[in-house]
Structures are given as C-alpha cells and as structure tokens.
Amino acid sequence: MTPTLSLSQLKKSYGSQRVLDGVTFDVPPGSIVGLLGPNGAGKSTLIRSIMGIVEPDGGEVLLSGQPWSREGARGIGYLPEERGLYKDMRVGQQAVYFAQLKGMKKPEAVASLKTWFERLEVQGWWDKKVSDISKGMAQKIQFICTVVHQPKLLILDEPLSGFDPINARRIIEEVRSLAADGTSVLLSTHDMPSVERLCDQVVMLNQGRVVLSGSSSELRETGWDGSQEVLFKGNDMAFTNALGALANLDSIGPTSISGVRKARIRLRDGVEPTDVLRALTQTMEVMEFIKVRPTMETLFIDAVSKVESETTAES
Numbered sequence: 001m002t003p004t005l006s007l008s009q010l011k012k013s014y015g016s017q018r019v020l021d022g023v024t025f026d027v028p029p030g031s032i033v034g035l036l037g038p039n040g041a042g043k044s045t046l047i048r049s050i051m052g053i054v055e056p057d058g059g060e061v062l063l064s065g066q067p068w069s070r071e072g073a074r075g076i077g078y079l080p081e082e083r084g085l086y087k088d089m090r091v092g093q094q095a096v097y098f099a100q101l102k103g104m105k106k107p108e109a110v111a112s113l114k115t116w117f118e119r120l121e122v123q124g125w126w127d128k129k130v131s132d133i134s135k136g137m138a139q140k141i142q143f144i145c146t147v148v149h150q151p152k153l154l155i156l157d158e159p160l161s162g163f164d165p166i167n168a169r170r171i172i173e174e175v176r177s178l179a180a181d182g183t184s185v186l187l188s189t190h191d192m193p194s195v196e197r198l199c200d201q202v203v204m205l206n207q208g209r210v211v212l213s214g215s216s217s218e219l220r221e222t223g224w225d226g227s228q229e230v231l232f233k234g235n236d237m238a239f240t241n242a243l244g245a246l247a248n249l250d251s252i253g254p255t256s257i258s259g260v261r262k263a264r265i266r267l268r269d270g271v272e273p274t275d276v277l278r279a280l281t282q283t284m285e286v287m288e289f290i291k292v293r294p295t296m297e298t299l300f301i302d303a304v305s306k307v308e309s310e311t312t313a314e315s
Helices: 043-051 091-101 106-119 135-147 165-180 192-198 216-222 236-243 273-281 296-314
Strands: 005-014 017-027 032-036 058-063 076-079 153-157 184-188 201-206 209-214 227-233 247-252 261-267 285-291
Touching: 005 043, 017 043, 017 058, 017 184, 017 209, 032 043, 032 165, 032 192, 043 076, 043 153, 043 184, 076 135, 091 106, 091 135, 106 135, 135 153, 135 165, 153 165, 165 184, 165 192, 184 192, 192 296, 201 216, 201 296, 209 216, 209 296, 216 296, 227 273, 236 247, 236 261, 236 273, 261 273, 273 285
Parallel strands: 032 184, 032 201, 076 153, 153 184
Antiparallel strands: 005 017, 005 058, 201 209, 227 261, 227 285, 247 261
C-alpha cells in the first residue's frame, strides 16, 4: 500500500548548521505516527518541509506516491503549535474562510462545519468573535478548521497544548476516529503518555537524524533491561538467596498488612524470566512476576543522552 507520506534522505542546512541529515520514514494510510525529539532536533524544519514552507536541500517528499506539489499539499491538514485565529473575525466566518482556502465550496463548508461544531459542542459560538471565546474553545475551533476538508494527511504539532483533561480526551478520540476512517496522522509532541496511547509508530529525531523508529511496543520491548517486579510472601534473606546469580536485587519494599512484599529485580545477561520464577517459587509464594518495560519517556531520554555522548566523544 502506497504511504500517504514518504520522506527519503531529507536534508536541510542553514549555513554550517545541518538541521536535517538524511531523514527517511513513511506514514502509512490510516496510521498515527509520533514525531519525537528534543528542542532543536529538526522537527519544525521537517514539518515545514512537508508543508512546502521550507525547501529542502536534498531528498524527496512524496504525497500518496507523487512528488510534492502545491495541489497535493492542499490535501494536508496542519495544526501548528503557534495558533493563528484572527481575533476580530467571527468564529463561523473565519472557519468558512479557512475551509474555502482548502478548496471547499461555501455551502459544503458551512454544512461540514456545522456538523463538526455540534460534534465538539461549540455550536453556540458560531457568531461570536474569536476575542470573546476562551483559549480552550479557540483550540477546538482551530482543530475543526484543520480537519474540516477531510485531509488525507493530518499534521498535528502539540495538539493537546492548552486543553483540560476532558477536552484533551475528546481530541484524542477524534484523532483516533479520523485515523480509523483512513486519515494518516503525523503527531509532533513532547507528551509521552499521549504517544503511548495514540501512536502506531514512533520516529525520534535528534540533531537532524532518526535515532529511533518502530512501534511503541517494539521499542519498549527492545529497550527492556531485564527489570521485573515481584510480589511475594517471604523474608529478605530467603528472597535474596533464591535469586542467587540469576538476578540483581534493585529494591525491596516493606511488608504489607497481608504479608506481601514488593521487590524490583534485574535479570542478568542470558537469564530468562522463567528461570528466576522457578527458583523463587521453590522457596516462597509468588503472587505476581511482571516484566517492567521502559516508558517512552525513558527511551526518549536514553536516546538523546546516547547521541549527546557520541557527539562529545567525536569532538
């Protein structure tokens, strides 16, 4: 299946500073791809290159298999981090204007916008000026303006910024619904929990290069360092002796009222979880034995630290 967005060896420099250094990845139809990276990693330049705001020095941007064009870019919905509604215009008038810029006829735009306004419960604000509505309400309006033309590709830059938890959940649900209907989503964010909840794939940039890519579950599994959480009944000495040379004991908590203790261990190289579980159950009661995978935030910090260490070593 042809990717909705395909980037190949994208490069961009400003003077002696290489901002994009051979970025390559795809956004398949109906998928949600998280674009991660620290400040200055190249995310904004990458998005601007996709939108045609910045012209890359090298590489290729394909939209649904075709070379980038102004006409093709009209099929993109882009919600920038810097919001841009005109404060003195009325909400409905402005939303219709943005829809027409994306090629919609006025009657079609009005009908679609009315549906979206009801869907996100902002129908009472159609005739209000933007200056008269709250920041959260304005965020909803701009999201609607971004998706009203049913884009094939939706680029969201920190879309949950400024939303309370209830409305953030609403936007997440709408993004999921759009993806289920075939819209491809590129989500740029620092909000790691939303990445784990939303994204099918993750691409992490640092210093203009892709340093991690894959599904969230694959990356977390690959980054697993052997950590396990154990709930058991027994004493410290028996637990430590049962571990023997199979695992290191990182921490152990106090005994609960029911006599249960919680320990954090790390398996040694070459040791399987079943080996440790078998050794423990021979001398004590084990209630839970859970693999503790790293969070996306931990993977993010580790990847950035690794690149920075390599850069320092090269210097």
